[in-house]
Amino acid sequence: MVSAPESSSTSTATLNRLSVYLRCLQELLRAGASTISSHALAERFHLSSAQIRKDLAQFGEFGIRGVGYEIAPLAERLHHLLGLDRKRRLVIVGMGQLGTALAGYIHFNDASFEVVAGFDNDPEKIGRKRRGVPVYSTDQLERVIQETGAEIAVLTVPATAAIECQEALAGAGVRAVLNFAPVLLPERGSMRVKNVDLRTYLEEASFLLSAPLP
Numbered sequence: 001m002v003s004a005p006e007s008s009s010t011s012t013a014t015l016n017r018l019s020v021y022l023r024c025l026q027e028l029l030r031a032g033a034s035t036i037s038s039h040a041l042a043e044r045f046h047l048s049s050a051q052i053r054k055d056l057a058q059f060g061e062f063g064i065r066g067v068g069y070e071i072a073p074l075a076e077r078l079h080h081l082l083g084l085d086r087k088r089r090l091v092i093v094g095m096g097q098l099g100t101a102l103a104g105y106i107h108f109n110d111a112s113f114e115v116v117a118g119f120d121n122d123p124e125k126i127g128r129k130r131r132g133v134p135v136y137s138t139d140q141l142e143r144v145i146q147e148t149g150a151e152i153a154v155l156t157v158p159a160t161a162a163i164e165c166q167e168a169l170a171g172a173g174v175r176a177v178l179n180f181a182p183v184l185l186p187e188r189g190s191m192r193v194k195n196v197d198l199r200t201y202l203e204e205a206s207f208l209l210s211a212p213l214p
Contacts, residue, residue: 014055018078020045021052025075037068084112089148091174093165094156095120095135098180102154104131116148138165142172151175159183166193 024045028036042049056062063069079085092099095118102108103115118135125135136144153174157165162181169177176192179185187193
């Protein structure tokens with residue numbers, strides 16, 4: 001049996017690459033391919049064959065000498081490793097422009113994820129649906145999360161409200177937060193936090209444009 005390392009011992013960079021590998025394998029499956037070598041996989045999708053082999057070796061032996069990887073079993077294994085073989089419900093806190101856009105994002109509503117509720121303090125939004133998602137007052141956060149069984153929260157609130165919202169989410173039993181608020185949030189107890197600062201990525205792009213070519 002192939003065993004996986006503890007999630008805490010797997011780096012974020014490795015997890016990000018596993019997600020990329022899975023999407024590449026799924027594309028190959030749709031094209032009718034059944035096997036592929038790490039070299040061919042790397043060449044087709046502009047990846048590193050050595051990195052592919054190193055990453056996959058953390059989770060067991062997948063390749064067949066002289067054949068390469070069987071695409072369907074490997075894709076299924078990565079799907080399981082990433083926890084995508086079950087539906088995970090999520091809520092969005094802050095139904096402004098970004099929150100509303102994410103509520104309708106196709107990859108937030110597929111076989112593995114479902115946006116079940118949104119939260120906001122604006123009376124004009126509460127009690128209505130935005131992109132098909134019902135919007136509740138933040139006062140109802142704990143009740144709705146417990147009723148829906150949501151495990152993940154997407155935070156799109158101003159920086160001044162982020163800490164308070166995180167505390168409320170932790171109290172409601174949310175296990176992971178994808179934080180788009182422009183502030184770095186720490187992990188709280190068993191709650192996992194992924195900070196996504198879009199401004200930082202934009203400034204990185206600006207720096208690369210300003211930097212001299214090598």
